[in-house]
Amino acid sequence: DLPRDWWASAVVYQIYPRSFADSDGDGVGDLRGIICRLDHLQRLGVDVLWLSPVYRSPMDDNGYDISDYQDVDPVFGTLADLDELIAAAHERGIRLLMDLVVNHTSDDHPWFVESRASRQSDKRDWYVWRDEPNNWESFFSGSPWELDVATGQYYLHLFSRKQPDLNWENPRVREAVYAMMRWWLARGVDGFRMDVINLISKVPGLPDGEQAPGEPFGNGFPLVACGPRLEEFLQEMHREVFAEHPDAYLTVGEMPGVTVEQARSYTDPANAEVDMVFQFEHVDLDGGPGGKFDVQPLDMARLRESLMRWQVGLAETGWNSLYWDNHDQPRAVSRFGDDDPVWRERSAKTLATVLHLLRGTPYIYQGEELGMTNSPFATIADFRDIESLNYFEATQHGHADPEALLEGLRYKGRDNARTPMQWDDSPHAGFTTGTPWIEANPGYTEINAAAQVDDPTSVFAHYQRLIALRHADPIVAHGSIEPLAMDHPDLWAYSRSYDGAQLLVLASFTRAPLRVPAELLDGWGGLEDLDPVLATSAEALVRDPDGSATLAGWESVVLRRE
Numbered sequence: 229d230l231p232r233d234w235w236a237s238a239v240v241y242q243i244y245p246r247s248f249a250d251s252d253g254d255g256v257g258d259l260r261g262i263i264c265r266l267d268h269l270q271r272l273g274v275d276v277l278w279l280s281p282v283y284r285s286p287m288d289d290n291g292y293d294i295s296d297y298q299d300v301d302p303v304f305g306t307l308a309d310l311d312e313l314i315a316a317a318h319e320r321g322i323r324l325l326m327d328l329v330v331n332h333t334s335d336d337h338p339w340f341v342e343s344r345a346s347r348q349s350d351k352r353d354w355y356v357w358r359d360e361p362n363n364w365e366s367f368f369s370g371s372p373w374e375l376d377v378a379t380g381q382y383y384l385h386l387f388s389r390k391q392p393d394l395n396w397e398n399p400r401v402r403e404a405v406y407a408m409m410r411w412w413l414a415r416g417v418d419g420f421r422m423d424v425i426n427l428i429s430k431v432p433g434l435p436d437g438e439q440a441p442g443e444p445f446g447n448g449f450p451l452v453a454c455g456p457r458l459e460e461f462l463q464e465m466h467r468e469v470f471a472e473h474p475d476a477y478l479t480v481g482e483m484p485g486v487t488v489e490q491a492r493s494y495t496d497p498a499n500a501e502v503d504m505v506f507q508f509e510h511v512d513l514d515g516g517p518g519g520k521f522d523v524q525p526l527d528m529a530r531l532r533e534s535l536m537r538w539q540v541g542l543a544e545t546g547w548n549s550l551y552w553d554n555h556d557q558p559r560a561v562s563r564f565g566d567d568d569p570v571w572r573e574r575s576a577k578t579l580a581t582v583l584h585l586l587r588g589t590p591y592i593y594q595g596e597e598l599g600m601t602n603s604p605f606a607t608i609a610d611f612r613d614i615e616s617l618n619y620f621e622a623t624q625h626g627h628a629d630p631e632a633l634l635e636g637l638r639y640k641g642r643d644n645a646r647t648p649m650q651w652d653d654s655p656h657a658g659f660t661t662g663t664p665w666i667e668a669n670p671g672y673t674e675i676n677a678a679a680q681v682d683d684p685t686s687v688f689a690h691y692q693r694l695i696a697l698r699h700a701d702p703i704v705a706h707g708s709i710e711p712l713a714m715d716h717p718d719l720w721a722y723s724r725s726y727d728g729a730q731l732l733v734l735a736s737f738t739r740a741p742l743r744v745p746a747e748l749l750d751g752w753g754g755l756e757d758l759d760p761v762l763a764t765s766a767e768a769l770v771r772d773p774d775g776s777a778t779l780a781g782w783e784s785v786v787l788r789r790e
């Protein structure tokens with residue numbers, strides 16, 4: 229009873245529209261820009277396109293603050309452009325997912341405008357109002373409670389003050405959201421990526437969180453994440469929105485803090501909640517006691533242990549989504565790989581191999597298929613993201629060393645993912661003819677699509693091969709997984725099995741050559757021929773006379789046997 233759903237063999241490509249392609253020279257990416265670049269996606273071979281928000285928005289959080297769920301922001305184009313994009317993608321056999329941001333709206337949304345108008349407003353209860361704040365902290369620094377002076381109450385905003393949280397306890401809120409979702413499905417979209425959907429059910433009464441002595445805030449996270457009514461709400465949504473053709477659509481819930489056990493329940497088809505979730509364990513490993521920007525060295529063994537635990541935990545029931553990066557994370561090759569010029573391409577390919585051969589649905593974030601790196605932001609003035617700016621502002625007072633803060637932001641800041649897509653080596657990486665809203669990463673002269681798409685040795689070509697392999701070989705989509713050599717310090721090894729056939733994945737997460745023990749290779753080819761179905765280079769794996777083999781630094785191979 230392996231999952232047979234279409235999305236098991238699909239690969240999703242995420243576009244952050246603001247930074248993908250600018251068609252009109254205003255410095256901001258747009259829908260027509262995406263339409264013009266659909267060939268890139270088709271060439272790569274992806275099956276699904278997930279669009280980060282393009283709805284009407286004051287852009288306090290680049291569109292994750294929505295003021296009209298049923299219109300396109302003029303900076304991105306028009307609803308007609310979006311219809312055209314949906315049709316053009318479908319013509320190429322690419323499905324389209326919209327970003328569904330319904331934990332909160334913009335404070336400019338008519339629902340909130342009405343809600344804040346008076347305590348007696350018909351929509352007062354559509355948001356979360358209190359007479360006094362509690363001790364929680366916003367994801368974007370400071371208190372998540374904002375005083376509305378006119379009505380004398382505070383509203384909750386887990387993110388920016390321009391992102392008031394909707395009150396999901398109110399059934400009219402839920403009905404309005406489901407109606408909006410049905411409207412999008414009727415327009416032709418193929419599913420949703422659901423923004424922080426595990427925050428919609430808060431613990432009743434919104435009690436204070438645990439607060440350590442000397443800390444300015446308590447920990448509200450356990451009181452808002454995966455709350456008491458989450459599964460009830462997800463089931464209701466599934467019933468109200470997807471019930472008629474659940475298999476036609478893909479739903480992926482973004483869920484910070486979700487555990488394997490919770491994810492198994494949320495993605496168990498029998499529960500009819502979501503198809504898969506974005507979990508955060510592997511992207512939280514390099515945060516410290518001071519939070520995500522308190523950067524700690526990444527322990528590769530812990531990274532492997534974490535991902536493998538998710539593999540095993542969702543093996544029988546549920547389904548994994550697989551990602552290294554997205555618009556909220558630094559660039560994968562700079563974080564999990566090695567972006568030194570000598571190792572960049574190899575490690576970008578190896579990260580791709582390891583992820584795409586796992587069991588689950590892989591997500592590629594724009595530019596990852598080129599091995600794009602973090603950007604060398606010089607000063608705080610180079611950053612644009614509200615999270616980074618608020619953090620710098622809130623933390624620099626009394627902080628001894630602003631340079632240390634900048635170090636954290638350079639490594640982890642979300643703007644690393646948001647610099648323009650690198651199309652070619654012309655000014656601003658071919659992203660815009662105008663002035664980009666955020667500077668292009670100067671690395672674009674070397675790292676760009678034009679330089680890679682026709683080069684069979686490129687990172688892009690490697691991604692093409694991985695996607696083609698998933699489409700061609702049912703082991704990749706449907707096979708079981710067995711982690712191997714988990715005690716080896718730098719070798720990633722696992723096998724996949726399906727219908728009598730097997731794949732063996734071997735990957736090096738270090739510069740030094742690795743010895744692959746003979747036992748692992750037993751039965752995978754004679755002394756002369758280890759013939760990978762896919763490798764990061766022709767010299768990646770060399771057999772040694774004693775039956776072991778040497779895997780070159782940051783290289784990886786995939787072997788196959790019947």
Ligand code: ISL
Pocket residue numbers: 289292293329367387423424482484520555556615642
């Ligand atoms: O990057 C983070 C802040 O430290 C993440 O915790 C992030 O805020 C979290 O993953 C939720 O992300 C989503 O919702 C946010 C939006 O800013 C992100 O871009 C979005 O992906 C609020 O809508």
